[in-house]
Amino acid sequence: MTIERKHVGPRMSLVAIHGNTVFLAGITADKRGGTSVAEQTTEILERIDALLADAGTSKEQVYKATIWLRDIAAFDEMNAVWDKWVVAGHTPVRATVEARLAAPDVLVEIQVDAAKA
Numbered sequence: 001m002t003i004e005r006k007h008v009g010p011r012m013s014l015v016a017i018h019g020n021t022v023f024l025a026g027i028t029a030d031k032r033g034g035t036s037v038a039e040q041t042t043e044i045l046e047r048i049d050a051l052l053a054d055a056g057t058s059k060e061q062v063y064k065a066t067i068w069l070r071d072i073a074a075f076d077e078m079n080a081v082w083d084k085w086v087v088a089g090h091t092p093v094r095a096t097v098e099a100r101l102a103a104p105d106v107l108v109e110i111q112v113d114a115a116k117a
Contacts, residue, residue, distance in 0.1 A: 044109075070099070
Protein backbone atom coordinates (compact mmCIF):
# COMPACT_ATOMS: atom_id res chain seq x y z
CA MET A 1 0.00 0.00 0.00
CA THR A 2 1.10 3.52 -0.64
CA ILE A 3 0.94 6.54 1.62
CA GLU A 4 -0.69 9.66 0.21
CA ARG A 5 0.45 12.92 1.78
CA LYS A 6 -1.38 16.24 1.56
CA HIS A 7 -0.34 19.74 2.56
CA VAL A 8 3.30 18.66 2.50
CA GLY A 9 5.84 21.02 4.00
CA PRO A 10 9.59 20.84 4.53
CA ARG A 11 9.20 19.55 8.10
CA MET A 12 5.93 17.60 8.03
CA SER A 13 2.73 16.86 6.19
CA LEU A 14 -0.58 17.95 7.66
CA VAL A 15 -2.39 14.87 6.31
CA ALA A 16 -1.27 11.30 5.61
CA ILE A 17 -3.63 8.70 4.15
CA HIS A 18 -2.81 5.00 4.35
CA GLY A 19 -5.45 2.61 3.13
CA ASN A 20 -8.73 3.72 4.67
CA THR A 21 -7.15 5.66 7.51
CA VAL A 22 -6.55 9.42 7.60
CA PHE A 23 -3.95 10.77 10.02
CA LEU A 24 -3.77 14.50 10.76
CA ALA A 25 -0.78 16.25 12.28
CA GLY A 26 -1.27 18.20 15.47
CA ILE A 27 -3.18 21.32 14.41
CA THR A 28 -2.79 24.71 16.09
CA ALA A 29 -4.50 28.02 15.46
CA ASP A 30 -2.93 30.43 12.97
CA LYS A 31 -4.42 33.43 14.82
CA ARG A 32 -2.98 33.17 18.31
CA GLY A 33 -1.81 36.46 19.80
CA GLY A 34 -4.35 37.69 22.33
CA THR A 35 -6.85 34.91 21.60
CA SER A 36 -8.57 32.68 24.13
CA VAL A 37 -8.58 28.90 24.40
CA ALA A 38 -12.15 28.91 23.03
CA GLU A 39 -11.15 31.04 20.03
CA GLN A 40 -8.13 28.87 19.27
CA THR A 41 -10.16 25.67 19.65
CA THR A 42 -12.82 27.02 17.27
CA GLU A 43 -10.23 27.85 14.61
CA ILE A 44 -8.46 24.51 15.04
CA LEU A 45 -11.70 22.55 14.62
CA GLU A 46 -12.55 24.56 11.49
CA ARG A 47 -9.11 23.71 10.09
CA ILE A 48 -9.62 20.04 11.00
CA ASP A 49 -12.99 20.02 9.19
CA ALA A 50 -11.31 21.41 6.05
CA LEU A 51 -8.38 18.97 6.19
CA LEU A 52 -10.71 16.00 6.72
CA ALA A 53 -12.87 17.10 3.77
CA ASP A 54 -9.75 17.42 1.61
CA ALA A 55 -8.87 13.84 2.59
CA GLY A 56 -12.35 12.58 1.65
CA THR A 57 -13.77 12.13 5.13
CA SER A 58 -15.47 14.10 7.92
CA LYS A 59 -15.68 14.56 11.67
CA GLU A 60 -18.28 11.79 11.86
CA GLN A 61 -15.47 9.39 10.90
CA VAL A 62 -12.98 10.62 13.53
CA TYR A 63 -12.28 7.75 15.90
CA LYS A 64 -9.37 9.14 17.96
CA ALA A 65 -8.38 12.59 19.21
CA THR A 66 -5.52 13.86 21.32
CA ILE A 67 -5.73 17.36 22.76
CA TRP A 68 -2.88 19.25 24.38
CA LEU A 69 -3.64 22.29 26.56
CA ARG A 70 -1.04 24.75 27.78
CA ASP A 71 -3.02 24.97 31.05
CA ILE A 72 -5.36 22.16 32.07
CA ALA A 73 -7.41 24.77 33.97
CA ALA A 74 -8.80 25.67 30.50
CA PHE A 75 -10.31 22.16 30.13
CA ASP A 76 -13.92 23.35 30.54
CA GLU A 77 -13.41 26.30 28.15
CA MET A 78 -12.02 23.98 25.46
CA ASN A 79 -14.76 21.39 26.08
CA ALA A 80 -17.50 24.00 25.59
CA VAL A 81 -16.31 24.38 21.98
CA TRP A 82 -15.48 20.70 21.47
CA ASP A 83 -18.90 19.55 22.67
CA LYS A 84 -20.63 21.74 20.06
CA TRP A 85 -18.34 20.37 17.31
CA VAL A 86 -18.58 16.62 17.87
CA VAL A 87 -21.50 14.72 16.41
CA ALA A 88 -23.73 12.87 18.88
CA GLY A 89 -23.22 9.15 18.51
CA HIS A 90 -19.88 9.69 16.72
CA THR A 91 -17.70 10.92 19.59
CA PRO A 92 -14.12 9.63 19.29
CA VAL A 93 -11.92 8.14 21.97
CA ARG A 94 -9.95 11.05 23.36
CA ALA A 95 -7.10 12.04 25.65
CA THR A 96 -6.54 15.57 26.91
CA VAL A 97 -3.31 16.49 28.64
CA GLU A 98 -1.49 19.57 29.85
CA ALA A 99 1.73 20.20 27.97
CA ARG A 100 4.36 22.80 27.28
CA LEU A 101 3.56 23.67 23.66
CA ALA A 102 5.80 24.92 20.83
CA ALA A 103 5.27 28.65 21.44
CA PRO A 104 3.94 30.67 24.38
CA ASP A 105 0.85 31.82 22.46
CA VAL A 106 -0.14 28.26 21.45
CA LEU A 107 -2.83 27.40 23.99
CA VAL A 108 -4.33 24.32 22.28
CA GLU A 109 -3.18 21.65 19.83
CA ILE A 110 -5.48 18.92 18.50
CA GLN A 111 -4.59 15.80 16.51
CA VAL A 112 -7.18 13.39 15.08
CA ASP A 113 -7.28 10.12 13.16
CA ALA A 114 -10.28 9.20 11.01
CA ALA A 115 -11.59 6.44 8.81
CA LYS A 116 -11.86 7.35 5.17
CA ALA A 117 -15.55 7.80 4.38
